[in-house]
Amino acid sequence: MRVTPVIDHLVALRRDLHAHPELRFEEVRTAGIVADQLAQWGYRPHRGLAKTGVVASLDTGRPGPSILLRADMDALPVTERAEHDHVSRHAGRMHACGHDGHTVMLLGAAAELAARPPARGRVHFVFQPAEEGGAGADVMIREGLFDLFPSQRCFGLHNWPGLAVGRFGVRAGPIMAGGWRFSATVSGRGAHAAQPHRAIDPVVAGAAFVQAAQHLVARRTDPLVPAVVSICMFHAGSTDNILPDRAEIAGTLRALAPGALEALKEGLREVAEGTERAFGVRIALLFHSPYPVTVNSPAETALAGAVMTGLDASTDEAPADLDLPPSLASEDFGFMLERRPGAYAMIGNGPSAPLHAPDYDFNDRIIPRGIAYWAALARHCLSEAQQKDTHE
Numbered sequence: 001m002r003v004t005p006v007i008d009h010l011v012a013l014r015r016d017l018h019a020h021p022e023l024r025f026e027e028v029r030t031a032g033i034v035a036d037q038l039a040q041w042g043y044r045p046h047r048g049l050a051k052t053g054v055v056a057s058l059d060t061g062r063p064g065p066s067i068l069l070r071a072d073m074d075a076l077p078v079t080e081r082a083e084h085d086h087v088s089r090h091a092g093r094m095h096a097c098g099h100d101g102h103t104v105m106l107l108g109a110a111a112e113l114a115a116r117p118p119a120r121g122r123v124h125f126v127f128q129p130a131e132e133g134g135a136g137a138d139v140m141i142r143e144g145l146f147d148l149f150p151s152q153r154c155f156g157l158h159n160w161p162g163l164a165v166g167r168f169g170v171r172a173g174p175i176m177a178g179g180w181r182f183s184a185t186v187s188g189r190g191a192h193a194a195q196p197h198r199a200i201d202p203v204v205a206g207a208a209f210v211q212a213a214q215h216l217v218a219r220r221t222d223p224l225v226p227a228v229v230s231i232c233m234f235h236a237g238s239t240d241n242i243l244p245d246r247a248e249i250a251g252t253l254r255a256l257a258p259g260a261l262e263a264l265k266e267g268l269r270e271v272a273e274g275t276e277r278a279f280g281v282r283i284a285l286l287f288h289s290p291y292p293v294t295v296n297s298p299a300e301t302a303l304a305g306a307v308m309t310g311l312d313a314s315t316d317e318a319p320a321d322l323d324l325p326p327s328l329a330s331e332d333f334g335f336m337l338e339r340r341p342g343a344y345a346m347i348g349n350g351p352s353a354p355l356h357a358p359d360y361d362f363n364d365r366i367i368p369r370g371i372a373y374w375a376a377l378a379r380h381c382l383s384e385a386q387q388k389d390t391h392e
């Protein structure tokens with residue numbers, strides 16, 4: 001099989017996945033399609049890691065290095081606003097992060113490498129559920145990913161709006177932020193709006209909490225370390241003449257260094273305690289869904305960069321940005337990079353709507369380029385002479 005004829009098929013498949021998005025750990029239809037497709041190309045896909053994960057291995061049968069290539073499969077709880085034919089058929093669910101495209105690019109690589117396998121070693125293709133807030137990578141690891149599929153190196157690829165169509169980007173060191181999500185339930189006492197002295201007002205206290213939290217980045221973390229505190233939800237009250245008894249607040253902390261992230265977490269706890277004392281409310285502050293900083297190892301980043309530069313030489317694409325600015329978005333591929341060296345890279349989606357926006361769409365023009373990257377990367381890693389052991 002050659003890659004070119006399957007591109008049209010993969011574009012159709014990408015649009016089908018886009019029309020039928022599935023949320024974290026519910027990627028049943030998607031995983032079924034992925035596994036069926038892999039089986040058609042001669043793979044024996046392993047199913048069920050992290051509920052809906054699918055892993056297929058290409059074993060050349062000759063000793064050599066083993067690598068892991070990973071795509072994510074889940075969609076987001078967003079209602080799509082788009083005109084195209086493959087618009088989501090489900091209100092409140094949308095492939096707004098392009099994981100539909102990631103899935104088919106890795107499928108294409110599995111097809112390409114099955115058709116023209118490397119000389120030795122093994123490639124594990126990992127189709128991961130629940131990247132969006134479900135830490136699916138961590139769940140797969142805990143359920144034995146690296147035991148079942150021993151790999152010395154791991155690689156990930158994400159489309160990137162704003163980067164020219166098909167242009168690659170990567171950087172050594174932190175490329176995506178670590179994060180914590182949090183909820184804060186502010187409890188007070190409800191009363192008549194005209195008798196505020198009989199209330200313990202959670203709205204005013206909550207507003208103070210939100211304001212004070214904004215000072216953490218300005219005064220608690222090193223200004224040379226990028227960090228973010230975003231309060232994304234504030235719900236309180238039912239009408240305009242009653243002071244409510246509760247406010248629900250939620251948000252996220254992000255930073256490009258673990259120390260800064262912990263400083264934000266500790267600072268937010270103190271802001272909650274201070275707000276309790278100042279306003280007489282109770283604040284139940286809960287942290288959840290920690291994602292580590294996604295840190296690219298220098299050797300594997302150089303290797304990915306060399307592959308990108310090699311691909312650039314045969315096209316007129318803009319040269320890869322090997323010092324891509326990091327992002328304060330978070331990515332659970334960081335869990336894999338905590339276990340194995342590797343590189344998380346970007347491929348330009350062109351001037352599209354941003355990730356997670358209701359009018360975003362994955363750009364099908366980059367599918368062949370993503371496949372070419374995966375295939376070249378696998379060949380490059382498996383042909384490296386200095387790799388001595390097939391097991392880590």
Ligand SMILES: [Zn+2]
Nearest residue numbers: 097132355356
């Ligand atoms: Zn996302």
Ligand SMILES: [Zn+2]
Nearest residue numbers: 097099131158
């Ligand atoms: Zn994503």
